[in-house]
Amino acid sequence: MGQRPFVLVPKKQSVVRDYWKEDAGHAFWMLQPHVPVSEQAVIEWYSLSDVLFTITLNEGKDTWSWVGKGDDLFSVKAVKNLMLNNRSFGVWFKYKWVAWVPLKCNILAWQAEMGRVPTATALSRRGVHLQSDVCSLCNVFPETVKHLFVDCGFTSGVLTAIGRWCGLNIQQVVDVRELLCCYKNATADKKCRKLICCLFIVMVWAIWGARNDKIFRHKEPKVVEVVASIKSLSFLWFRSRSRLKNVLWKNWVNSPLYFL
Ligand SMILES: [Zn+2]
Structure with missing residues (x-):
C-alpha cells in the first residue's frame, strides 16, 4: 500500500483509524480530498478502502501481519505457496x-x-x-x-x-x-x-x-x-x-x- 493517500490528511502524524469510521455496519472516510488529487493517490486510496472493508479497526497499536494462507509468519515460502494455491484467474486467462x-x-x-x-x-x-x-x-x-x-x-x-x-x-x-x-x-x-x-x-x-x-x-x-x-x-x-x-x-x- 502506498503512502500517497496520506497527502490528503491535514495532520501528518495521523493513522488510518483517525479518518476511517465505522457506524452500524457502514464505513466511510471522514475527509474530503484536496484538489487536485493525483491519479496514483486515488488508485492507492481505492485499494486501501478495499482492504479496510474486510477488517474491523481497533484501538490497538498498528502492527504488520501476514494475511496469506498457511504459515502464520511471513516468508518467501509462504508467498510462493499463496501464489501457487491461488492460480484461479477466472475466464480472463483464456486470453x-x-x-x-x-x-x-x-x-x-x-x-x-x-x-x-x-x-x-x-x-x-x-x-x-x-x-x-x-x-x-x-x-x-x-x-x-x-x-x-x-x-x-x-x-x-x-x-x-x-x-x-x-x-x-x-x-x-x-x-x-x-x-x-x-x-x-x-x-x-x-x-x-x-x-x-x-x-x-x-x-x-x-x-x-x-x-x-x-x-x-x-x-x-x-x-x-x-x-x-x-x-x-x-x-x-x-x-x-x-x-x-x-x-x-x-x-x-x-x-x-x-x-x-
Ligand atoms: Zn460517459
Whole structure:
C-alpha cells in the first residue's frame, strides 16, 4: 500500500483509524480530498478502502501481519505457496497475455473486466466522496466501469472507429467482457484474432488515459485524438515488442492487419 493517500490528511502524524469510521455496519472516510488529487493517490486510496472493508479497526497499536494462507509468519515460502494455491484467474486467462502489450494495459483490461477499476461511483461506494461522480468523457451519466468502457457515447465513437480500422462490424456490446471478446467474431485467422484482441486492450488503456487526462490534467477528450493514440501506441509497442519489426506505419494506420 502506498503512502500517497496520506497527502490528503491535514495532520501528518495521523493513522488510518483517525479518518476511517465505522457506524452500524457502514464505513466511510471522514475527509474530503484536496484538489487536485493525483491519479496514483486515488488508485492507492481505492485499494486501501478495499482492504479496510474486510477488517474491523481497533484501538490497538498498528502492527504488520501476514494475511496469506498457511504459515502464520511471513516468508518467501509462504508467498510462493499463496501464489501457487491461488492460480484461479477466472475466464480472463483464456486470453493469452501478449508480450507486446505492456503489462499495465493487460492489468487495466483485466481489472475492467472484473469491474475493479477506481471509477467515481466505485470510489463513492468505498466512502471516497469526490466532487462529482459524473463521467468526465460525456458529462452526462454516472461513471461506472460499464458506462466508461461500454455505454458512454464517447467510448462508442472510439469503438466504432477502431472496429472500422480492424475491419470489424461491431454490434452492440453489453459489458466489458464482451467488448474484450469482440476479436472472437473477427476472422478465422488466429494471428488476426490475437492482434485484434491486443488492439482492444490498448483501446481500454487509451480510454482510461483520456478519462484521467480530463480529471487530472484538465485536457478535453476528443474521439479523434484517442483513436489516433490507439493507432500510434499499438504501432510503437508492436514494433518494439514483437518479432515483426518491419511493419510500416503508412500501412498500419490504414489497417493493422495488412501484413497478416
Ligand atoms: Zn460517459
